[in-house]
Amino acid sequence: MIFRELALAVGISLKTSGLAALIASAIAVPAALFLAGREFRGKRLVLLINQTWMAAPTVVIGLLFYSLLSRSGPLGRFGLLYTQTAMTVGQVFLILPLIVGFSYTALRQVDRRARQTALTLGASRRQAGWIVLREARFPLLVAVLAGFARAVSEVGIAMMLGGNIRNATRNITTSIALETAKGEFQNGVVLGAILLVLTLGINLLVQTGLRGRDREY
């Protein structure tokens, strides 16, 4: 595997999974804030569905979106199958319940007095919601990182929706699968190591940044 191809695969992994983590977080964190702050009929059912969804195998989500995005599927006319966009969409659905679950737990652990204190000091309900998010920023970031890690390490969705097209949708995990299928185990191990180092680097970067900010206090 030449260096250019490797760099492209790393870039595609970071781009699709990073984007998926951002999009999923933008949906999941407000949803978790709503779930954590409100009591309503059917809330337990929503949480149960979310927990079940968390355990969905990647190939099942891949298959679902394959049937939607393939030419004969209801979204086939958009021509998204075997594109990075399709990979990102599939990964968003994969990690959405994970980020909702982790964020919900994080927000439930914020002292209930935080919101009340913000309100009584003159915050609007929206501002009070932001304050709660700020108080839970560290565990929320862990939730987003966990989502990113799940997306960057999955192979089923990337393979089924991306198609493992060289220099177009081939990412690290589909490259590993290909190299292993070819019998190039050393290449597979090296790619796996690169994936781990990448994930470790991102985690370290974010956590060091957060610790630095917390130390200021």
Added chain:
Amino acid sequence: MSGIVYRLENVGFAYPGIPSSFSLKLESLTVRAGEVLALVGPNGAGKTTLLMLLAFLVRPGRGRLEFLGGDPWAGDDGAVLARREAVLLTHHPYLFKGTIADNVEFGLKLRKIAETERAARLRAALALVELEGWGTRSISGLSAGQAQRVAIARALALRPRVLLLDEPTANIDAGLVLRIEAVLREVGREWGTTVVLSTHDFSQASRLADGILYLSEGRRVEFSHENCFSGTASTDGRTSWIEPKPGVRIVFPGVTTGHVTCVIDPAAIRVLPGGEAASAPPGPNVFGGRVTRMETTDAATALVRVSGDLVFRAALPVRELEAGRVSLSREVLLRFDLKSVEVVGKRPADARKPA
């Protein structure tokens, strides 16, 4: 005191979804600008719930709550404008992660107060609670008392129209309590701030408040004729006394003259069963009467009303009642120490009544 800040009519509130019989019901309550109103009562009496209502954190289930002559919930902003005028300081205050300055300036930033003004208010508020120069310190590692003082500074920095305080000195060293009380008096005098505070400490209520609202099980307990007496003080140079009725004296230490109001802390009153009255040593502040009402306030204490020449309400440990076989309709003897009589000063007697 001029304008009316709060007017409550037939207000009722029950926590939704909580299987509890507790509910707050108040037929009427009026709080005027600049007034200091103390909410007194046992745990679970509804003091905190009433403060939450007055802080617009919860909405009355029924009845009418007016703030500054209008309905605070009329807009679609969730009473945010009213909440910016009435700041609640809770018993166990929550401090946001960050520095003390971050906390004190929190509400100022929400109100978009200019930076120079914020800095000035930060300094002034920290000075009031004797935390000068602490602004850059982290909130982690603060003691409960220090956290309470930061929360008080945070509320004072806003210079609100109404200050709602839920047991404001509960975590504070005894030495600082008087300082905080002085601060509360000062803000009332200087800024015309209306203060509503809840406290278990009847003496504190007497020291601070223009009016006392005694709550029990979510209802107002009429308190104006119990433990609260007015009269013209006489003195022998060592002690003083008033005579709410001819020949009935309430004695207190020191030299006081003029028209005064005296309040006796229910917890300071001791009861002896009538049978022991004959053997009780004679002395000042001893009164006979019949038990006309008993109500349990929690597992350990009960409120007992004794009607005789004067009407008293005593908060007594249940075991003391059992040991003394005190029961309804029994004749008992009351006694309280001279020092437990709080002299509120030269005020008209009706100023002590709940508004």
